[in-house]
Amino acid sequence: MANLEPFVEGGTFFEGPRWHEGTWWVSDFYAHTVSRIDPDGTMETVLEVPGQPSGLGWLPDGSMLVVSMLDHRVLRRWPDGRVTTHADIGGLATGHANDLVVAPDGSAWVGNFGFDLMEGEAMRPTCLARVAPDGSVSRAVDDLYFPNGAVITPDGRTLIVGETFGNGMTAFTLNGDGTLTGRRDWARFGPRPEPGSDRPTLLRQLAVGPDGCCLDAENHLWIADAFNQRCIRVAPGGAIVDELKPANGQGVFACMLGGADGRTLLVCVAPDSSARRRRAVREASLWTARVVVPHAGRP
Template identity: 80%
Template sequence: MAGAMERFVEGGTFFEGPRWHGGHWWASDFYSHAVSRISADGKMETVCEVPGQPSGLGWLPDGSMLIVSMLDHRVLRRWPDGRIDTHADLSEFATGHANDMVVAEDGTAWVGNFGFDLMEGEDMRPACLVRVTPEGEVSLAADDLYFPNGAVITPDGKSLIVGETFGNRMTTFTIDSKGELIDRRAWAAFGPRPEPGPRAELLKQLAVGPDGCCLDAENHIWIADAFNQRCIRVAPGGDIVDEVRTPDGQGVFACMLGGEDGRTLLLCVAPDSSAKRRRQVREASLWTARVDVPHAGRP
């Protein structure tokens, strides 16, 4: 069971893409445009700024950091010497803001996108998951996903699991020998898959809104439930076996297991996910809780 929640870092606009890498926490902050490295005692250092709004993070085998630039549909590469250039252009496939990303051990990345203008209240439209090779070549990996969001890759590198925020489910694929996603199926179904349409109608049908997520060593996934102010630990099939909430009932939008023993759960917390409200204030925070089962897989 998860331990008590503790506030770790304050003063963000909207944190996303939390990662543990190289003995530090890392996170994107949407509306300050900062990608930050955070020490175990909570000291935050801005590593780079992304004018196009940073989100998902990952690393190539040579130590370069990949950063999703949401508004211009790009994946950026920050080289070990600090240079930043475009690694991949997703604009052929992204029909909404580019969003979260998971990067495999060999540097292959999978990137989701909103599929529609979430912040302006458009009706939900299905979106695709894009595959980016280590060399930056872009192709369609899977389509007809209801807001593909946080994703994980199992430790054997053979399965990818992605949350469909408006789909009431976590969807899994087998990664074949060519790096293609095949054999699509539900990893966890929290209810029926809604019909596309107005967001207000969709929300009535959703038991869980999967956002950022991470895998543990018992093949359970910690999932930020974007619509229910909590982070849940889910078993294969969909049973919720644990949950954590902030004491003040704020929203939880991403999570990651890390720390030296992999048993610290980091949560990205904010009052809500409204772009208009979040960009005007610095009310986002990072929280931690200790858990029994350590991190596994990627990210």
């Protein structure tokens, strides 16, 4: 059992943590920034995203992709610092865009809420969008309950996506042409709720609310459990084999393995996920723990 320790403080709501080229990268929703963080905790803002940044990834040429949540775009920050629109998923997203995972060839899969979470709308299923390396957009799969954090296995043949309101992690075979087939449960934490349920009804049914996640070299997932103030390590099938909780009892909303040896787990912590409360204060933080099994796959 590892212990979480404070690392960086003073954010509004951190999300999309990544380890890339020897540093941490993270989005801050309501500060509208993407920042690079050195291993000693020194933070530098590298991009401002008025549309609220979330998932991060990199193309083969070194360009960084950033999800802009409110306007349903995927931005591209080129190696020379230029910022352009890489893709627009507005024709597919029925709620805020959120996390993404990028394959080695530059293909990206982007989730969205599917409904207006912050205004208390009833949950409804949505799709996962595929963004080809040239920025063209297509519908990858339908009937996902708030597709959120996603990973691609080291062999490049499986994509796993968390369904925050679906009580599980869903896997697909990732084909050479970028299509997803062979839908199956990777982890099942409880029955899948009925669409149309309001949030209080949903929360009573959910054992785990998968948010950001990452894969390790034993084919286990570290998953931020957005509803239970913890980060859990999960085996294929759904057995929870480890659990980490911040000492202050706050919520955990994303995680990533990184560091020089891939054994540092970074988690995004905040008192709650309320947009109204989080944008008004700077109470979000990043915590780290040392774990035994290193990072694998993407992101």
